[in-house]
Amino acid sequence: METRPLGTGRERIPVVGFRTWKVLDVRGTEAEGRARKVVEATYGAGVRVFDSSPMYGEAERVLGAAVRPFREDVFVATKVWAQTEEEAERQIRRSLAFFGGRIELYQVHNLRLLRYLLPRLRRLRAEGTVRYVGVTHYEPRSFPELARILREEALDVVQLPLHPAARQAEDQLLPIAEERGLGVLVMQPLGTGGLLTGREGPLPAPVAALGCRTWAQLALKWTLSDPRVTAVLPATRRIDHAVENAVAGDGPWLSPELRAEVARRWGDPG
Numbered sequence: 001m002e003t004r005p006l007g008t009g010r011e012r013i014p015v016v017g018f019r020t021w022k023v024l025d026v027r028g029t030e031a032e033g034r035a036r037k038v039v040e041a042t043y044g045a046g047v048r049v050f051d052s053s054p055m056y057g058e059a060e061r062v063l064g065a066a067v068r069p070f071r072e073d074v075f076v077a078t079k080v081w082a083q084t085e086e087e088a089e090r091q092i093r094r095s096l097a098f099f100g101g102r103i104e105l106y107q108v109h110n111l112r113l114l115r116y117l118l119p120r121l122r123r124l125r126a127e128g129t130v131r132y133v134g135v136t137h138y139e140p141r142s143f144p145e146l147a148r149i150l151r152e153e154a155l156d157v158v159q160l161p162l163h164p165a166a167r168q169a170e171d172q173l174l175p176i177a178e179e180r181g182l183g184v185l186v187m188q189p190l191g192t193g194g195l196l197t198g199r200e201g202p203l204p205a206p207v208a209a210l211g212c213r214t215w216a217q218l219a220l221k222w223t224l225s226d227p228r229v230t231a232v233l234p235a236t237r238r239i240d241h242a243v244e245n246a247v248a249g250d251g252p253w254l255s256p257e258l259r260a261e262v263a264r265r266w267g268d269p270g
Contacts, residue, residue, distance in 0.1 A: 001046040001249040004230050006132065007156055008181030013075050015224050016249035017049030018042045018242070019187060019233035024066075025057035032062055034237075039066035041239040043074070045246035051159075051185065051233045053079040053109055054091045064098030071100050077159075077185065079136060081109035085116050092120070096129065105157055105185075107134040111145065118153060132156035138187060140168040150176045157183040162229070163191055164222050164266040174228045189223050189232040190216055195266070207262065210252050216241070220248035222262050225255075 003012040024035050039050070050067060052060045060078060067074050076099050082088035095103060106124065108117045114135070124130040134157030137146045143160075150158055150173065158177055160169045166188075177184050190196060199215035202208070212218045220232050234245045254262065 001246060002251055006183035006230055010132075010156070010183065013231060014046060014048045014249060015229075015231050016047055016220065016246050017051055017075075017077075017185070017231045017233045018047050019235040020050065020052040020059035020063050021056050021187075021235050023235045023237045024052070024059035024062040026062060027058055032065070035062050036066040038237060038239055038242055039063065042242040042246070043067070043070060045243045046249070047242070047246050048073065049075045049077060049185075049231055049233070051077040051187070053081060054095065055079070055081045055109060060095055060098050064100075068100070075104045077105035077107065077134075077157075078103055079107040079109035080117055080121075081112050082117075083113070085113070088113055088117060088120070092124075101129070103130050105132045105134055106130045107136050107157065107159060110137050110139075111135060111142065111149065114149070122154075132183070134158055134183070134185075136160070136187070140166075140172075143168060143172045147172055147176055150180060150182065155180070155182060157185060157230075159185040159187055159233075161188040162186045162223050162226075163189050163195055163219055164263045165191065165195055167263065170226070174226065178228045183230040184228055186223050186229055186232045189220055190234050191219075195219060204262075204265070206258055207254065210254065211250065212248070214244055217244060217248040218262065220245060222254055222259055224248065225253035225259055 001014045003014050005012050026035050052063050078095050080091050106121045121133045136159035162169045207218050223232050236242050
C-alpha cells in the first residue's frame with residue numbers, strides 16, 4: 001500500500017486507515033472477538049492507521065486490546081472530547097492506558113474545550129507521550145471556525161469529512177492545510193450510509209482501468225487522488241470490505257478531470 005507524509009517533512013503513513021466509529025463499540029466475548037478479527041484482517045491487508053475516540057463508546061478499549069500484539073507497528077489516532085477539564089483528564093488517562101502509554105496522534109474532537117486541550121496535548125507532545133496534535137470536526141457549518149483555528153494554531157493534523165458528494169472541505173479547509181503543511185485525515189470517506197446506495201452496476205471503464213473493482217474503492221480512490229489528503233479512514237464490520245478498502249490505497253490515481261466527472265456522476269455540482 002502506498003504511503004504519504006503526514007505533513008511537510010514528517011513520517012510517512014499508509015494512505016488507507018481504519019475508523020472505529022460504531023464498528024468497535026461492542027461488549028462481550030463474542031462481539032469483541034468478531035471485532036478483533038476485523039482489526040487483524042485490516043492489519044494483515046497493510047493498514048497501519050487506526051482512528052478512535054472516547055465518543056465511540058467501547059471502541060478505544062476494544063481497539064487497544066485488538067492491536068496489542070502488534071502495537072509497535074501501528075499508528076493510533078484518537079481524540080479527547082470533554083465538557084470539563086476533569087473529564088478531559090480522565091479521558092486522557094484512559095486512552096493512554098488503552099494504547100500502552102503513548103498515542104501517535106491526539107486530536108481535539110469537534111473543537112471541544114479547545115483552549116484547555118491544545119496546550120495540554122502540546123505538553124504531552126513535548127514529553128514524548130504524544131507524537132502529533134490535531135483537531136477534528138465533522139459538520140460543514142463548523143468549517144469557518146475550524147478554518148480559523150487551522151490558521152491561528154500550531155497544529156500537525158486536521159481530520160475532516162470528504163467524499164465525491166460532500167466536497168465543502170476542498171475549498172474551505174484543504175488550501176489552508178496545504179499552506180500550513182498539515183497532515184489531512186479524512187473521516188466518512190464512504191459517507192454515513194447513502195453514498196453507495198444504488199451503486200451496484202459496473203464501474204465506468206476509465207476508473208476500472210485504474211484498478212477499482214467496487215464503488216467503495218472508487219470513492220476512496222477519488223478522495224486519495226487529491227494530493228493534499230494524507231489518508232482516508234473508512235469504517236467497516238466486514239473482513240472482506242476491510243481488505244477491499246485497503247486495495248484502494250494503491251495508485252494510479254484519478255486525474256483532476258476524471259475526479260470532476262466522478263463527482264458529477266455522484267450528483268455533486270462542485
